[in-house]
Amino acid sequence: MTDAVPTAEEARAIAQVAGQPYSELPQDLYIPPDALEVFLETFEGPLDLLLYLIRRQNLDILDIPVALITQQYLEYIRLMDQMRFDLAAEYLVMAAWLAEIKSRVLLPKPPSEEGEDASDPRAELVRRLQAYAEVQQAAVNLDELPRMHRDVFPARAEPMQFDAPKAPPPELRELLVAFSELLQRAELLSSHKITAEPLSVRERMSRVIDRLSELKQAQLLDLWEVGEGRKGLLVTFLATLELVRNGLLQLHQDAPYAAITIRLAGAGQA
Amino acid sequence: MSKTDPKEIIRALLLVADVPLTLRRIEQLLGDDRALSSRQIREAIMQLQREMDGSSVELVEVASGYRLQVRKEMAPWVSRLWDDKPQKYSRALLETLALICYRQPLTRGDIEEIRGVTLSANILKTLFEREWVREVGHREGPGRPALLATTRQFLDDLNLRSLEDLPPLPELTDPEKLEAALVRLAPKDQVMDIHLQLAAESQ
Amino acid sequence: MSKTDPKEIIRALLLVADVPLTLRRIEQLLGDDRALSSRQIREAIMQLQREMDGSSVELVEVASGYRLQVRKEMAPWVSRLWDDKPQKYSRALLETLALICYRQPLTRGDIEEIRGVTLSANILKTLFEREWVREVGHREGPGRPALLATTRQFLDDLNLRSLEDLPPLPELTDPEKLEAALVRLAPKDQVMDIHLQLAAESQ
Numbered sequence: 001m002t003d004a005v006p007t008a009e010e011a012r013a014i015a016q017v018a019g020q021p022y023s024e025l026p027q028d029l030y031i032p033p034d035a036l037e038v039f040l041e042t043f044e045g046p047l048d049l050l051l052y053l054i055r056r057q058n059l060d061i062l063d064i065p066v067a068l069i070t071q072q073y074l075e076y077i078r079l080m081d082q083m084r085f086d087l088a089a090e091y092l093v094m095a096a097w098l099a100e101i102k103s104r105v106l107l108p109k110p111p112s113e114e115g116e117d118a119s120d121p122r123a124e125l126v127r128r129l130q131a132y133a134e135v136q137q138a139a140v141n142l143d144e145l146p147r148m149h150r151d152v153f154p155a156r157a158e159p160m161q162f163d164a165p166k167a168p169p170p171e172l173r174e175l176l177v178a179f180s181e182l183l184q185r186a187e188l189l190s191s192h193k194i195t196a197e198p199l200s201v202r203e204r205m206s207r208v209i210d211r212l213s214e215l216k217q218a219q220l221l222d223l224w225e226v227g228e229g230r231k232g233l234l235v236t237f238l239a240t241l242e243l244v245r246n247g248l249l250q251l252h253q254d255a256p257y258a259a260i261t262i263r264l265a266g267a268g269q270a
Numbered sequence: 271m272s273k274t275d276p277k278e279i280i281r282a283l284l285l286v287a288d289v290p291l292t293l294r295r296i297e298q299l300l301g302d303d304r305a306l307s308s309r310q311i312r313e314a315i316m317q318l319q320r321e322m323d324g325s326s327v328e329l330v331e332v333a334s335g336y337r338l339q340v341r342k343e344m345a346p347w348v349s350r351l352w353d354d355k356p357q358k359y360s361r362a363l364l365e366t367l368a369l370i371c372y373r374q375p376l377t378r379g380d381i382e383e384i385r386g387v388t389l390s391a392n393i394l395k396t397l398f399e400r401e402w403v404r405e406v407g408h409r410e411g412p413g414r415p416a417l418l419a420t421t422r423q424f425l426d427d428l429n430l431r432s433l434e435d436l437p438p439l440p441e442l443t444d445p446e447k448l449e450a451a452l453v454r455l456a457p458k459d460q461v462m463d464i465h466l467q468l469a470a471e472s473q
Numbered sequence: 474m475s476k477t478d479p480k481e482i483i484r485a486l487l488l489v490a491d492v493p494l495t496l497r498r499i500e501q502l503l504g505d506d507r508a509l510s511s512r513q514i515r516e517a518i519m520q521l522q523r524e525m526d527g528s529s530v531e532l533v534e535v536a537s538g539y540r541l542q543v544r545k546e547m548a549p550w551v552s553r554l555w556d557d558k559p560q561k562y563s564r565a566l567l568e569t570l571a572l573i574c575y576r577q578p579l580t581r582g583d584i585e586e587i588r589g590v591t592l593s594a595n596i597l598k599t600l601f602e603r604e605w606v607r608e609v610g611h612r613e614g615p616g617r618p619a620l621l622a623t624t625r626q627f628l629d630d631l632n633l634r635s636l637e638d639l640p641p642l643p644e645l646t647d648p649e650k651l652e653a654a655l656v657r658l659a660p661k662d663q664v665m666d667i668h669l670q671l672a673a674e675s676q
Contacts, residue, residue: 046589138574142574142639143567150560151548152542153543153548154542157338176452179371180443199372202374299554327485347482
């Protein structure tokens with residue numbers, strides 16, 4: 001299956017082809033600082049790295065010089081001002097965990113309390129690695145399933161000799177509720193992505209662009225639709241200002257106090 | 271794969287394409303690896319046509335090329351597909367449509383930015399097909415992206431006189447005001463229903 | 474018209490419907506005039522399936538019903554119909570999906586714990602957008618985190634009838650190597666367990 005998920009190995013091969021300075025396979029948990037960026041993109045996280053080390057290098061991950069690595073990770077934190085600190089932190093946590101396991105294995109076991117099995121700290125690590133190895137494999141298997149629109153495609157024929165009636169439009173309620181939920185979500189993302197202009201202005205903005213594509217250039221009064229009264233003029237004016245502010249329109253004035261000509265941005269250069 | 275019957279490839283292409291395919295296009299899609307002459311392709315098409323004799327599908331040539339269609343004898347059954355079941359519009363489509371409505375004119379990129387996900391081509395296609403959305407121009411800048419806006423058809427289909435009839439943005443985030451606006455917007459004969467429904471719900 | 478072959482009507486229906494059709498729905502659409510039993514319909518479907526053997530189309534059953542699809546052997550040609558390549562998903566996304574798939578319902582926190590990294594908001598957003606994943610409730614406890622599960626759309630899109638059709642939880646492709654390493658890592662009394670477990674899984 002050519003579409004299988006790239007393994008860490010393949011991903012790294014790409015990095016090598018791309019001429020990244022980093023071409024060495026990692027030997028242990030130590031990551032050269034200049035390779036950190038590539039590294040963080042290559043591995044899905046510390047568990048991924050550990051599995052890689054176990055599989056490729058046959059490395060005994062408890063046999064790593066933990067003190068050295070810890071020191072190096074601490075150094076990254078100093079180096080990383082605007083890098084992906086959170087990700088590196090996860091590696092750091094992992095290194096610390098390994099250090100803890102190692103120290104507990106080395107220390108003589110405290111006399112266990114009655115019946116309580118002083119569990120070996122390594123068991124948890126093994127459990128997690130196994131669980132993650134399974135997930136990785138499951139992901140590859142999942143990706144290999146025939147997928148709609150990638151491997152298989154819906155077979156359709158037109159019912160052309162008779163008219164397929166169109167589905168009814170959505171209920172206004174459905175539309176507005178969906179939008180209201182989006183607004184609430186978007187508000188969490190950023191408070192000023194969606195600002196409130198009156199809808200009449202929004203609608204007019206589209207019409208102004210439409211008119212200008214036709215007329216090429218116009219004056220404000222040309223865009224005002226007769227019979228709309230002062231409110232219509234105000235709406236047109238506001239719509240024009242908003243379009244200028246968004247860089248969609250350009251205003252030209254040949255001389256002070258001369259009439260202002262409105263054009264679509266970029267239209268004059270053609 | 272190299273032995274795949276060109277007839278079957280053509281069948282697959284016609285079943286998946288959403289527009290008729292010209293002979294030239296079919297030739298192109300078959301690829302250089304199996305340089306077939308137009309004559310060979312036409313023969314494969316005729317073979318397909320013969321195979322479909324007596325089935326409910328036919329391969330026809332229309333002005334813009336070849337396409338598969340369900341025979342009109344099937345109309346009594348096929349038309350039932352649309353009788354019931356109002357189509358359910360996806361959340362993504364509704365959000366996109368509402369955004370175009372409230373933020374027009376805007377580009378596809380604007381929509382993606384606000385919604386935080388890539389916009390599938392299908393959604394825009396549906397909106398254009400229904401003539402609810404149109405392009406009104408282009409924004410200057412890299413790629414000159416198209417500016418999208420709603421249409422008269424959209425207003426008609428949703429029973430609105432103008433966009434002004436829709437509740438203003440601030441009302442949308444307040445559930446109570448939204449409810450009030452919806453009642454206000456509902457066609458007269460539905461208002462009673464909604465009142466009754468609300469009354470029933472509040473009990 | 475009364476003599477129209479039900480098999481051909483079913484073919485037409487499946488070609489025109491844009492969603493899979495359940496047996497019940499097909500029964501309905503065939504209409505009262507030709508009261509066919511489910512068994513007869515199923516037979517007609519099987520007959521269609523046999524007819525399509527060796528062609529580029531197949532009739533499959535997925536979670537929401539029966540559908541006609543172009544076989545995956547055709548993908549090299551069919552995908553030329555569009556300019557954009559089908560989306561390729563990142564390992565992070567696929568691992569997340571696999572977890573939701575096999576361990577549902579579970580929370581975002583569960584996923585993060587198993588994968589050992591923070592889950593980017595984009596991944597969940599994409600999964601929701603595809604309508605492959607939905608919230609099915611909340612776990613009691615601090616923050617009442619949402620419980621995630623896969624949808625019927627997910628099953629449809631991956632050609633599955635039910636979650637039971639999923640490949641069994643993976644057999645590792647390199648069990649010996651991993652086993653050796655893990656055994657080396659594990660405390661003595663656990664080695665046996667792992668051996669037993671791996672032996673059981675490989676059967």
